[in-house]
Amino acid sequence: MTSQTETSPTALRIEPGMAERDPSTFLRRRGRVEFALSLATPIIFVLAWEFASRMGWMDKRFFPAxxxxxxxxxxxxxxxxxxxxxxxxxxxxxxxxxxxxxxxxxxxxxxxxxxxxxxxxxxxxxxxxxxxxxxxxxxxxxxxxxxxxxxxxxxxxxxxxxxxxxxxxxxxxxxxxxxxxxxxxxxxxxxxxxxxxxxxxxxxxxxxxxxxxxxxxxxxxxxxxxxxxxxxxxxxxxxxxxxxxxxxxxxxxxxxxxxxxxxxxxxxxxxxxxxxxxxxxxx
Amino acid sequence: MHGTASSAPKIEIRGVAKQYHSARTVQALSKVDLTIADGEFVCLLGPSGCGKSTILRMLARLHKPSDGEIIINTAGGRVTPTAMVFQDYAVFPWKTIEQNVRFGLEMAGVPMPEANERTHRWLKKMGLSDFAKNYPPTLSGGMQQRVSIARALATEPEILLMDEPFAALDAQHRRIMQEELLQLWQEDRRTVVFVTHSIEEAILLGDRIVVMSARPGRIMAEFNVPFARPRSPEIRTDPHFAQLEQEIWNMLRDEVERAYGEGGHK
Missing domain, CATH: 1.10.3720.10 (MetI-like)
Known part of the structure; x- marks a missing residue:
């Protein structure tokens, strides 16, 4: 065994994380992030399409903006x-x-x-x-x-x-x-x-x-x-x-x-x- | 052998509290301080919902404390220093008995030949060799819990965590399993934290019994079990056994009633 003072160098420390230290903020933030993500996907998709269509990268007859x-x-x-x-x-x-x-x-x-x-x-x-x-x-x-x-x-x-x-x-x-x-x-x-x-x-x-x-x-x-x-x-x-x-x-x-x-x-x-x-x- | 006391404690729980946040905030555990020595067998005893299992889950790093900290002094060099045995066995129904026991070894990155060797050694030790290729649902509850114990011990954990491992078994199986565990532990004395509802089980197995209050759980008292090691199941007939059991029950009784009064379910 190694010489020990308070804790050994390989000691494992189990402490509160962000979710435990401030649970209400954590939950609120997580809720906001999930809501934002659920909106972001379709919005980014539509914006990219609009952009590509306006720039003429796609044939407007088949892919209108x-x-x-x-x-x-x-x-x-x-x-x-x-x-x-x-x-x-x-x-x-x-x-x-x-x-x-x-x-x-x-x-x-x-x-x-x-x-x-x-x-x-x-x-x-x-x-x-x-x-x-x-x-x-x-x-x-x-x-x-x-x-x-x-x-x-x-x-x-x-x-x-x-x-x-x-x-x-x-x-x-x-x-x-x-x-x-x-x-x-x-x-x-x-x-x-x-x-x-x-x-x-x-x-x-x-x-x-x-x-x-x-x-x-x-x-x-x-x-x-x-x-x-x-x-x-x-x-x-x-x-x-x-x-x-x-x-x-x-x-x-x-x-x-x-x-x-x-x-x-x-x-x-x-x-x-x-x-x-x-x-x-x-x- | 692990048993010989080293200077630093194996586990230090310092001011640990735990709240759960769902519809309303539940204080599961108020400030708990507990030190566990290397090679010690500690039983956590208390009414339902007192946070015994929460402590265990924090030691296994399944949960984090809301406050305070836990220090585990490890020898280092492994994925996880703990192994856990669950109340409802938690053996995987889609793996054979053999695959279940080998699971922990695979996770720990033990090379296949050695993993197989250790798996078979533990299957034999737990009387499971004949069922190696069976699937868990074909076995009785007692046998499934043997698989779960073998899975945990095969990894040779520094700390064995047991969460009411025998609560789901019938009374006779429970007794047999308690005696087997006593035997197994006395062979290689590793640190054990054992959660139970049964005072008798705690006295039979533990070096020390930590009695906890109803929710929010805190430590009410600690008892050193006076029976020498190696211990035999016959100590149940010792008058001191009954005396200690009564003493602990007197202390717990009010807490248990308080827990039920609050609808203290899990």
Whole structure:
């Protein structure tokens, strides 16, 4: 051993850091930095684009400056075009999403709670899952005509598989102790569902609804490319074919914002509806 | 052997306090001063939420103190002088028993052949050799905690930190594990800081028992355990054992009630 006075040269000193010495300042500063960073990324992106476009580094016919795109957006809003497209797409997304979630949940319960149903349907549904849903659009158009229903149905089919698989897995992996605890107090059938199965699958349901609503936006844009006379997807495709790059970018931005808003809405409903999972979301 | 006293203490805790800031500020630990000698087995005893685990986590450098400082006198030359055994084992379910035990050695940069040799030595010592290729969920709680202890001891830490390591085990397993730990420690007397709720466990294992108050935790009293080393589990039947247990319980009782009164959960 080395000769020691107070501490050896290799002593380890554990002291308060910045976060401990002044925690309120630390937390406030961290909050401000994170907020600034979340804004900085899109702002820098847009500014760089504007700059590059004005300097003529990019072909303005394909990459118009963000300010020009914004002007187009204002113009489309004033003529009512944007509103009409937005409403058309939103209604399709929400209808398809609702249909998909409800049917997915029913399938998840039917397959998750009964071994026989699972044996009968799981391989079949799993095989269907891998069929690209957009590839079915021509078929749906043949069967149901050119109206709204095939569009909504295609969104619903996409959402259905997401919700079905994740919720079925959630039901199958409910810890046995919860089920035993409920059963020991006489819960069965409906009361088991209400007190254990349903709350246990909710977290998975919300995670998947968040993913699904994004996919619903993707699908509806794809569908509207092919067959629609209004809607954001139609607007993007139509503007492209008319060589109106500004309007095309307006459409793209609107789709991005729609996806963001829907995703957040689902997330906040989830936080509100699942108070017992809140403690787990650590800062 | 580490045990022979060197001049400087192994651990010096000087005026350490800890607050947690979330929705409201919680004072977990008020000013704590504690000195631990090299090779000493110290038990921290106190009601839930008194900050025992916080002290341990600061020693492991998982948390920093809000005030004060901790000095650990190390021999130097290693990644971390401490190794920790957690209450809920914290063995990785995606690693086999063998991989779990080798984990600390890999982190410490021990060359593979030596790491394997030490891993197998500790697997054997802890009676885990037959399960080397198993995954943790296939083992009982007691076996998983053996894995966790082997993982910590395989790194030959200067300081072993144990956070209620046997609290999740059933009473019989707990007793067996206590006796095994007593045996293991008496073989190579390294510094141990052991957090527990059990007065009996503290007396059986510790050289010194530090009794802490309800939150905000502070040190209320220290007891030197009078039983000589090497100790055998039979000291449980010694009248002095029961006497000391009663004495500590008399002191703790009010604190425990105070902790529950405040809804003192973790």
């Amino acid at each position: 963000p300010t020009n795109i914004f002007d187009s957006a204002v113009n489309m809003y004033q003529t009512g075009l944007l509103e009409k497209d937005l409403i058309a797409s939103t209604l399709r997304i929400l209808a398809g999403f609702a249909l998909g979630v409800v049917s997915g949940l029913i399938a998840a319960l039917a397959l998750g709670l009964s071994r026989k149903t699972r044996a009968a349907l799981e391989p079949f549904l799993s095989a269907l899952y891998t069929v690209p849903k957009l590839a079915l659009l021509p078929l749906l158009l043949l069967i149901f005509g050119l109206g709204e229903f095939p569009k909504v149905l295609l969104v619903a089919m996409t959402v259905f598989f997401q919700v079905w698989i994740s919720c079925m897995e959630a039901i199958l992996t409910i810890p046995e102790t919860y089920k035993e605890a409920a059963r020991s107090f006489g819960a069965k059938g409906w009361s088991m569902f209400r007190h254990v199965t349903w709350p246990a699958l909710l977290p998975q349901l919300f995670i998947n609804m968040r993913i699904s609503i994004g996919i619903a936006v993707l699908v509806i844009v794809g569908v509207e490319f092919v067959q629609a006379s209004e809607g954001i997807g139609y607007r993007i495709w139509h503007s492209w074919s008319l060589f109106q790059a500004n309007r095309m970018y307006v459409g793209i931005c609107v789709v991005a914002i729609m996806g963001y808003v829907f995703g957040y809405a689902v997330r906040w409903v989830g936080i509100w509806a699942l108070p017992w999972t809140r403690a787990r979301t650590k800062v």
